[in-house]
Amino acid sequence: MTQQPGDHLPRTRPAWELLKDKILVHTRTGIRYGKSPVLAAGEHDGIILCGAGALTTADALHRQAVEPWTVLVDPNCYDQLATADAPFHLPGAHHHGQGSLFEDDEPDPLGFDQTVQLRRGATAGLTPTRYIPGGDRRAVRAAVRAVLDLDAEQTILTLPLDHRWLRSSDDLDFLVTTLADVPHIKGIALGAAANPLATKGTVAGLRRLITGLDRVALLRTDLAGLDAYAHGALFASIGMQTSMRHVSPPGTGGPPRPTDRNVTTVVLHPQLMDYFTCDVLKDRYGNLPAPLCHCGVCCGRSLLRFDHDRTDQEEANRHNIATWLPWADDLQRTTAGAERVEVWRRLCRDAVMARQELRHELGDPSAFETPRWLKTWAGEPD
Structure with missing residues (x-):
């Protein structure tokens, strides 16, 4: 078979070994003056790229780096609600706008999505999971069923959970029970209009989820990522921009931006x-x-x-x-x-x-x- 992009990346170890104990920078891909702003941030464990061009940038970083980079790609599908029939954003095999990387058509859109990420340089593939409303157990079950067909050593099950999941003891029991036997890394991303941990009980609920699961990570967060890591998370990612420090529920439009300026520092x-x-x-x-x-x-x-x-x-x-x-x-x-x-x-x-x-x-x-x-x-x- 003709060599494909990403075939230069050796993957002889499972993702949970490659990502263990890492605190990653979660950032938009935006390039200014010919370089990514995250590259000027100094030494760190790696990055999660989000936004247009993330796949291309991930591939370029691997090809240009003297030593292998730890890079993941955030599919950023959180403006849509997950359902039992459609837990993932999979509009078609070519939805990344990159064209086909293969000689043959791929019958499995989810598998194709993961392979695209891997062949563009990602350390592992993040599933393009849509936003999961509080208590929607059918959507969680559907995502779990689908991911079990994917290689656990190279796939991360992304779970963009509304913060209300953390406030219900029954819902937390459901999550721990349902996810306990999933061998893949579980990447939790919390959603709320503002800080997901601002409500009473949510910090304790998150800790319960982290400590109750193996191979779990907290993604797209703030210093809560360090709390999660301290309490047993496999790895975490901390947002460089405010919008990368939590997931905004569909329809909220993200964090409010002052009307009298284009930039918030x-x-x-x-x-x-x-x-x-x-x-x-x-x-x-x-x-x-x-x-x-x-x-x-x-x-x-x-x-x-x-x-x-x-x-x-x-x-x-x-x-x-x-x-x-x-x-x-x-x-x-x-x-x-x-x-x-x-x-x-x-x-x-x-x-x-x-x-x-x-x-x-x-x-x-x-x-x-x-x-x-x-x-x-x-x-x-x-």
Whole structure:
């Protein structure tokens, strides 16, 4: 058979070995000035690419890299609801717009979709699963039945779950029972109009799901990916852009964007362990001395220097990655189990204390209120 794109990629190990203990950067594919913004972010474990051109970019990264890259491709089919009859987005064998990679027609659209990803350089294939509404068990069963026909060593079952799945004990029992015997990696992506973990009980529910399954990953998330990894997730991916830090339910249109500007710059505050828009940071600090950051991007400069423009947004994205990378490294260097959980809990407790001290400095007990998820990560009940 004629050599096909991606045949240069050796896959002698299953995906769960290749992806184990990795914290990936989840990013849109967007290219500016001839290079991907994620490539300027420094050292990290790999990336998940989302958006037009993701397949082509994944293939190019593998071909150009001196050492093999860990690359996955997010099919990004979350603007459609999964159903029992159609859990996946499979409009046809050529829906990627890449043309056929094979000499013969492929009778299995789902298998074809996975093979396209693998031959374009992906470390494993992510299933193009549509958004699964809270409690829709028939859609979950349909996705599970279909994926069992695919190679478990090269396929990740993507599960874009509405956050309401985490609030029902019965639904969580169903998920754990239904997914327990699925040998594939289960890639959980949480959906909500805002932060999926903002509602009472959702952090505990997510931990229950993570600890109840083998070969499970948390995708397209924020620092919740580190909490999931600390509690036993195989790997996680943290979004570089705000839209890559959770899945938006169909019809919500994604996170709201201010009407008076085209760019929103979001900054991860190292001491507070939270993301803030740059104008919110400036407003809340008021007359206090500007907080300084010593990550590899900031090098001691102020966190208040950022504005809502494209250049600052890209630099803030690099700062965000450079900020959480050392936390990920600390967890990866720590023995899995109670020791790793305690390292993570200690980081979060320090952030809770930093917020209390900052409120005292500001003389405002309502400023920088500790979010529910951070309290739970730090060891308080959810």
